[in-house]
Amino acid sequence: MSAAPGRSQASTPVPENEWLAPRTAVWVFMAFALAYFLSALVRAVTATLSPVLSAELALQASDLGLLAGGYFFGFALTQMPLGTWLDRYGPRRVILAFLCVAVLGCAAFAMATSFAGLLAARVLTGMGVSACLMAPLTGYRRWLSPATQMRANSWMLMTGSFGMVASTLPVQWLMPLLGWRGLFWLLAGLVVVSMLGIAALVPAWRHHGSAGAPAAGRAVGYGEIWRHPYFRQMVPIGFVNYGGMVAVQTLWAGPWMVKVAGYTPDQSALGLFGINLCMLAAFWLWGVINPHLAHRGLLPERLIAWGLPLSFVALGAIVGLGADAGWPLWAAFCVGSTFVALSQPAVAQALPPQAAGRALSAFNLVIFAGIFVVQWSIGLVVDAFGAMGWSTEASFRGAVAVFGLCCLLAYGGFLRGYRRHAIASRG
Template sequence: MKNTILPKHKAITIFLIFAFGYYISNVLRAITATISPKLLLEFNLSASELGLLGGGYFLGFALVQIPLGYLLDNKGPKKIVSIFLFIATLGIIAFSLSSNFTTLLISRILIGVGVGACLMGPLTAYRVWFKDEVQQRTNSWMLMTGAVGLLSSSLPVQLLLPVIGWRFIFVILALLTLLCIILTIIFIPSWNLRETRGGLEHKGSLKEIWQNKFFKSLVPIGFFSFGGLYAIQTLWAAPWMVRVSGYTPKESANGLFMIYMSLLLSFLCWGYIVPRISKNITDAIRLLKLGAPLNLIILFFIIYLGSKAGAFQLSIFVVSCIFLSLAQPAVGLAFPLYNVGKALTSFNLLVFIGAFFMQWMIGIIIDFTIYIGFSEIAGFKAGFSFVLFTSFFSYIYFFIKNFNKK
């Protein structure tokens, strides 16, 4: 079964359009961190409610991953990404019109459902239309585009808030999403089902995915390590800077800008470096075993420093997590083309259920720690410690399962 490699000019066009969609999805993913002071004030939210609201995006995202895998493998990215982005548009508009916590949460879940195809759709397309040796690079540059979205959700949104308000910002995001739908329909090629299956009627199955030893070794990392990273990166970094480090909301937005800029630059460099050092699954496993502990060490020191840890230390943490990005394209390469969509979305299911769980759990731990008489700072340290311990044992499990693979 051979990939249908597209000409370079067509590949660049496809990448840019998909990257635009992924950019929007990341603005939507992280924007709650920047507007959280406004939401807390306007809707009188608790820490656990804020965590649930932020996690609603990830819950919606996770809910569609398994059916999304089948849809992508059978219908292709053009049709599926367009339809899902339309659902996201409805969610964005509903969020902008929300008047209470319940409608905010439902809208947030709908947004998560809608942008659920914004990374898996492109990665499925790249696996079929791009050469194997550029898979890691395109993955890194997609993540870099996502970092631009995270960056845009920080200081730029903070500067726009007093001018146009958070509701009109969401109206602008809805219009950008509609533009992305139009570009996708016009420029993304249609899916050739016969080519992706090599002329065979093999549809693949989820059983093949979940019984794969390499995939199973990544399950805890997908759930706890990725989930914890996303929980901190897209929500709890900002409250940490305000509640623990003593930043003002504007200083927190500047801190988020620094964090996301660091992430952007790291993915840009990683996109150039990783094709030279990771060309197959064996290389990815070796680098994960060597590099994954780095983020655990950094997180330990953030917790230890407490109020002395701010944007600089959090930036180092998110950059140190870059080795985790090797996992997703490695999962795609581990399966034949007819199973790529199901494999990628199965892994994404783990990641985003984990993100929902970890984001909400940190909020619950903070509230509970305060309830039993400890300080808010102690609550944040306890919440981040939960991420540290679960990620540590996830790494140990991965290391043991892949001990003989070098």
């Protein structure tokens, strides 16, 4: 990962638009990456633990969806104030404060004795880790060149995929040794370690303006961000397609493999491992090629328009094949959906640097609200079809078909905005 020349001491405050030296940029990235790795692991672990939790607490599909979605609900609750705090106080101060809440959430999950306790702990944990991606992306907007920002964003998501991979087979292997409660105590300790790394390595934030506008220039409020044409163009696919990809990756691919494809829990964990390994490779590749695509003038929205339909083909195959649709097709769906991840840094670059935290957090609110809605809704639709007398396989296939239709509608909304703005820019 490269950066333009700048200060080499991580402890020195970095003024707006002063890019980090390459070595400093790498250490800052690594410090943030550990926290985001743990955030993704905690996010996705419910898919691996779903057989154990379902058996221990007699959870239905809708209960499981709500438990997993509670993390994203807590995540979404913090996004609006988070953006303001990031722009005002900077990534280091904000993420350290939030990670304290994450430690409490992991500890509360480990000690919970009821479904309500688990759900409350998941919400608390989601709130605590909600700055783990927004904080570094806000810093990168100021500390890295535009092309390097796209690379850093993709490689942060790759780090998240490492966390997803760790939530599968490694968690399955640790379960006989630690149990799910011991696992969450271990996670709480690792979050503390990540806090120490961030405190030591991430630069401080220097203000150059009034409160709420740390950089020079006019302050941009949330209202202006939500009305921005580029932001609104990305909202449909951020909510449904991006949110749906994460909902599948962190929960529903697991139950599908067990209840529809007939996998054992160990085979399901292996399948989730394969899915997340494919995602890791995809985000690594995006990080490699993004600077070259940017230099060639290939805009993110154009790549999304071309590439996102690949995910629809995979969903159609899953619905059509039913029990014969195993983890490779779910991996194809998730990898095809990674095109929409290009929207996140693009939204930040479409707005002024002093609004980076608010722009990213507003869009992240869209994504995580989508994850919560899709994750819970799929469970509700599965249960609804089951109440109508459908078999388990038919209920899951019907729910995925409904989700696929929503993905197509969201893509159509994105295309209308994309074509309208393309025509306006040519005019």
